[in-house]
Structure formats: structure tokens, C-alpha cells
Amino acid sequence: SGSDESVNGLAGDPLASQSSSLKPQSEDPSGGESQPGTPLPLPGHSSLSIQEMVAMSPELDTYAITKKVKEVLTDNNLGQRLFGETILGLTQGSVSDLLARPKPWHKLSLKGREPFVRMQLWLQDPHSVEKLMDMKRLEKKAYMKRRLSSLSDGHSVDGVLSGPDYMQGSQSPGGQQQLKKPRVVLGPEEKEALKKAYQQKPYPSPKTIEELASQLNLKTSTVINWFHNYRSRIRRELFIEEIQAAGGMGPGSEGGSPSLRGSKSGEGDSCDGTESEGTVDTRQGLGMEDHRGACKDQGMEVESEAGGSNNSPSQLDCTTSGLAGPGSSCGQTGLGIFSLTEASSTSSASSTNIPASGSARNPRDNNLRKKKAANLNNIIHRLEKAASKEDPSEWEF
DNA sequence: TGCAAGTCAATACC
DNA sequence: GGTATTGACTTGCA
Numbered sequence: 001s002g003s004d005e006s007v008n009g010l011a012g013d014p015l016a017s018q019s020s021s022l023k024p025q026s027e028d029p030s031g032g033e034s035q036p037g038t039p040l041p042l043p044g045h046s047s048l049s050i051q052e053m054v055a056m057s058p059e060l061d062t063y064a065i066t067k068k069v070k071e072v073l074t075d076n077n078l079g080q081r082l083f084g085e086t087i088l089g090l091t092q093g094s095v096s097d098l099l100a101r102p103k104p105w106h107k108l109s110l111k112g113r114e115p116f117v118r119m120q121l122w123l124q125d126p127h128s129v130e131k132l133m134d135m136k137r138l139e140k141k142a143y144m145k146r147r148l149s150s151l152s153d154g155h156s157v158d159g160v161l162s163g164p165d166y167m168q169g170s171q172s173p174g175g176q177q178q179l180k181k182p183r184v185v186l187g188p189e190e191k192e193a194l195k196k197a198y199q200q201k202p203y204p205s206p207k208t209i210e211e212l213a214s215q216l217n218l219k220t221s222t223v224i225n226w227f228h229n230y231r232s233r234i235r236r237e238l239f240i241e242e243i244q245a246a247g248g249m250g251p252g253s254e255g256g257s258p259s260l261r262g263s264k265s266g267e268g269d270s271c272d273g274t275e276s277e278g279t280v281d282t283r284q285g286l287g288m289e290d291h292r293g294a295c296k297d298q299g300m301e302v303e304s305e306a307g308g309s310n311n312s313p314s315q316l317d318c319t320t321s322g323l324a325g326p327g328s329s330c331g332q333t334g335l336g337i338f339s340l341t342e343a344s345s346t347s348s349a350s351s352t353n354i355p356a357s358g359s360a361r362n363p364r365d366n367n368l369r370k371k372k373a374a375n376l377n378n379i380i381h382r383l384e385k386a387a388s389k390e391d392p393s394e395w396e397f
Numbered sequence: 398t399g400c401a402a403g404t405c406a407a408t409a410c411c
Numbered sequence: 412g413g414t415a416t417t418g419a420c421t422t423g424c425a
Contacts, residue, residue, distance in 0.1 A: 090403095091404075096413095100414090111402080182407095185407095224399095255418055
């Protein structure tokens with residue numbers, strides 16, 4: 001966007017050009033506002049593409065990074081939208097999701113790691129906040145300018161329809177009327193029914209999906225999507241729990257886990273194996289309770305990898321105590337992200353002023369839990385192995 | 398073909 | 412007005 005250039009005056013980020021090929025970057029109708037898909041150039045890394053950097057990046061502590069980013073954004077009164085569109089090339093909702101529920105590094109695909117590398121680089125840039133502030137000012141200026149001109153023209157300020165515009169159609173750049181599909185909003189009863197169905201069968205057959213759809217008067221695609229999304233979101237909740245259980249830090253240390261904080265809607269939506277009774281998700285680890293709640297009730301914690309690959313609460317020395325902070329001395333070298341992990345060997349929740357949660361404070365409890373987790377994972381591993389052999393006689397126990 | 402992962406974008410919520 | 416939630420979609424993989 002124009003504002004990007006005016007602030008940076010730099011050659012484009014390799015990713016920016018890539019992103020722009022993914023998203024149409026036609027003339028900027030927003031009057032200079034940044035758009036998702038056009039992140040700022042990476043400071044001091046112009047010779048490397050972001051993909052290369054992601055590939056070369058050591059393990060990053062996604063929780064520490066998101067924590068720090070949230071902190072910086074809040075402290076400087078910068079919004080997720082601006083940050084997402086400018087720095088990450090993502091929309092506000094995606095940023096919110098990423099910041100609230102970061103997946104551990106080892107669970108992320110290369111693409112999923114990209115925003116975290118960007119965040120880390122942004123944190124390492126001593127002028128990061130400054131640049132974003134400039135961007136904010138420019139946006140405001142552009143907005144005021146549009147407002148003035150539109151007022152004089154007698155048009156709506158934003159040039160958009162007020163209220164939901166779906167079904168009313170919106171004007172595409174080409175001048176074609178495009179009907180937007182109305183967003184399906186599932187009612188509490190429908191959600192409840194779907195959750196019950198999920199508890200019985202996390203992977204329903206096409207026939208079951210059909211039945212559910214007709215019973216609930218929904219499209220089959222809606223039911224399919226719901227199951228996909230639900231599985232995916234439950235899995236993510238589990239990742240968070242995993243981290244909490246393993247290291248006593250992460251979002252939970254701030255009460256951030258959606259499963260632990262009260263559901264806003266009061267529907268218990270966000271993590272719903274809480275209601276599950278013996279739900280079996282055959283893909284997530286045969287026989288493992290589909291939700292942590294049940295495991296916890298039995299005094300158990302679930303970790304997905306033997307030994308609880310407790311890698312996330314690492315790398316904090318810099319990210320949370322100065323490295324990542326704008327203007328900090330940490331990571332000033334071109335690839336500061338590499339120094340991050342190297343500095344992490346001694347890091348822990350205690351070194352970061354992040355209170356450890358629950359029994360993780362007690363080393364003995366922690367050890368016990370890890371042993372249990374390792375044992376559990378061993379069992380899961382064997383079950384998975386067994387499951388891959390159709391003939392029960394080949395099962396190894 | 399079905400799934401996971403990642404993301405968008407509408408809308409709910411604060 | 413900013414943030415959180417969530418249905419839908421795209422992509423890549425097996």
C-alpha cells in the first residue's frame with residue numbers, strides 16, 4: 001500500500017510480493033490504509049526470504065513471543081488490526097487467535113511458523129513501535145482526508161454499507177454485483193446437538209453427517225465444517241493445556257486458556273470435551289480422553305510427546321526480559337532469532353517473572369506428572385502402532 | 398476423498 | 412472501536 005512505502009521507503013519484503021500475488025492488491029480503496037497480505041519489509045533481513053528464515057529458524061517460544069507482542073501492543077495502544085495487516089499480513093481475527101492461542105513451535109507447519117518469525121523480528125527491531133505508530137498516524141490522516149472529501153460529496157464516510165451488507169450485494173472493483181453468502185450462525189441447541197454427536201463420533205460418517213444435517217435443518221457442508229473446526233479447535237486447546245502441564249507457563253499463567261477462562265457466551269463452546277464422557281478420538285491418540293477435563297479429574301495430565309517435549313517455555317531470556325523488546329540489546333544481529341534459543345538453556349518460568357501454574361511449581365509433582373505423561377504416551381504410542389496393524393495377532397503390547 | 402492446518406471475514410462481545 | 416469467536420474457505424498431504 002501507499003502508506004507502507006511512505007513509512008518505509010524500502011524495497012519490498014519478498015513475502016510481500018508473494019502475498020500480493022495471493023491477494024489482489026488493486027488500487028487501494030481505503031485511502032492509504034494497510035491491507036492484510038502486505039506486511040512491512042523485514043528489518044535487516046532483506047537478503048533472506050521469510051520462508052528461508054522460517055526454515056532456518058531455531059525453535060522459538062511462541063508463548064513468550066505472543067506475550068511480549070501483546071504487551072508491546074497494549075503498552076503503545078496499538079491495535080491488532082494494524083499490527084496484523086502491517087507486520088504479519090494477517091487480518092485482525094487471525095491475529096487475535098494467534099496471540100490468544102499460540103501453538104507450540106513444534107506443532108506448527110512452516111507456514112504456521114511464519115507469523116511467529118515475523119513477530120520475533122518485529123520485536124527485535126528497535127524502531128518497530130515507532131514505525132507502527134507512524135503507520136497509525138498515516139491511517140488516521142488518510143481517514144480524516146477521506147472523511148472530509150466524502151462529507152463534501154455527501155457520501156458515506158467509509159464507502160461501505162451500514163449494517164450487514166450480505167444479501168444486499170457489494171460492488172466489486174469491476175463493477176459487478178456480488179451477492180455475499182449470509183453467515184450461518186448456529187443456535188445453542190444446534191451446537192449442543194453437534195457437540196453430543198461429536199462426543200459419540202468425532203469423525204462421523206457421511207451418513208451420520210447427512211442425518212445430522214437433516215435433523216438440524218443445516219446444510220451438510222455446515223455440519224462437515226463444524227466438525228472440522230471443532231476438532232481443530234479442540235486440538236489447539238489441548239496444545240495449550242499440554243504446555244501448561246509441561247511447564248506451568250504459557251497463556252494459562254495469565255488465565256489465558258480459553259478452556260479455563262469462563263466462556264463468554266456461557267455455552268462452554270471453546271473447549272468442549274469438558275462435557276465429554278469417554279470420548280474417543282481415534283486420531284488424537286487412541287483412547288485418550290478427548291478432553292483434558294476428564295484426564296485432570298483423574299489426576300492425570302496429558303502430554304502428546306514422550307517426556308513432554310517441554311520446549312516451549314524456553315528462549316524466554318531474551319523474548320520476555322529484553323531481547324524481544326523494541327530497543328533491547330538482545331538479537332541485534334541480523335538473525336537474532338538464532339541467539340534466542342541459544343540463550344534459552346537456563347530459562348524457565350522463574351526467569352521470566354511468569355508465575356508457574358498449578359503443581360508445576362513443585363518439582364516433585366512435576367517429575368511425577370512427567371513420568372505419568374511419559375507412561376501414558378508410551379501406551380498411546382503402542383496403541384497407535386497396534387492400530388496400524390489390522391490383524392490383532394500382530395498387535396504388540 | 399477426507400483430513401489438518403491456516404486463514405478470512407462476519408459478527409458477537411466488551 | 413478494539414478484541415474474541417466461529418463458520419467458511421483454501422491449500423497441501425496421504
